[in-house]
Amino acid sequence: MQDYHEFLDEILIEADTLQKRIAELGAEISRDYAGGDIHLICILRGGVLFLADLMRCITVPLTVDFMAVSSYGAGARQTTGQVRITLDLQSGITGRDVLLVEDIVDSGYTIASVLKMLETRHPKSLRVCTLLDKYERREVDVPIHYCGFRIPNKFVFGYGLDLDEYYRNLPFIGTVNATLYRPLQ
Numbered sequence: 095m096q097d098y099h100e101f102l103d104e105i106l107i108e109a110d111t112l113q114k115r116i117a118e119l120g121a122e123i124s125r126d127y128a129g130g131d132i133h134l135i136c137i138l139r140g141g142v143l144f145l146a147d148l149m150r151c152i153t154v155p156l157t158v159d160f161m162a163v164s165s166y167g168a169g170a171r172q173t174t175g176q177v178r179i180t181l182d183l184q185s186g187i188t189g190r191d192v193l194l195v196e197d198i199v200d201s202g203y204t205i206a207s208v209l210k211m212l213e214t215r216h217p218k219s220l221r222v223c224t225l226l227d228k229y230e231r232r233e234v235d236v237p238i239h240y241c242g243f244r245i246p247n248k249f250v251f252g253y254g255l256d257l258d259e260y261y262r263n264l265p266f267i268g269t270v271n272a273t274l275y276r277p278l279q
């Protein structure tokens with residue numbers, strides 16, 4: 095594997111900046127859901143680091159579940175509109191206050207499809223919390239209730255987000271210099 099230093103354009107969000115903002119989000123979510131329970135749904139795999147840090151900053155009782163989706167016939171870096179569930183939730187969400195935890199909203203198709211699928215199961219409430227919002231790329235309107243950072247239209251990696259499945263473990267968000275990155279194969 096290529097060392098990320100070889101293609102890192104810049105560190106867009108430092109590790110401590112991420113953690114500070116996540117603590118703020120956790121506090122805001124805790125205020126909004128005070129007196130109730132939250133059912134967090136993490137979309138695998140990009141959202142796991144964010145989920146793990148965010149849930150430690152939430153003070154109301156919570157439960158966690160996971161789902162995975164994939165786009166129909168799309169390359170790794172784009173979505174075509176339709177997504178299908180590749181790993182479904184373990185437990186039902188009917189009547190629960192559900193908060194979706196995502197790494198990034200790009201075109202918006204993933205979250206829009208997931209919201210549509212989850213609505214059919216009649217949660218009591220359904221909100222979206224995303225770490226990153228690449229708002230300039232939006233093709234479909236999606237409600238985002240909690241957002242960590244609005245970022246420019248650049249491909250990013252680290253802190254859960256991958257480049258060909260690698261680099262998710264890095265504690266910061268970096269941008270890729272596409273001419274220096276050598277994709278696998």
Ligand code: IMP
Pocket residue numbers: 140172173196197198199200201202203204205228248249250251255256257
């Ligand atoms: P959307 O359906 O276009 O909103 O795409 C969302 C998904 O695309 C995210 O959950 C990520 O998996 C992936 N994605 C979009 N932009 C990036 C990026 O800059 N780095 C890594 N993954 C990305």
Ligand code: MG
Pocket residue numbers: 137138139140141197198
């Ligand atoms: Mg993702």
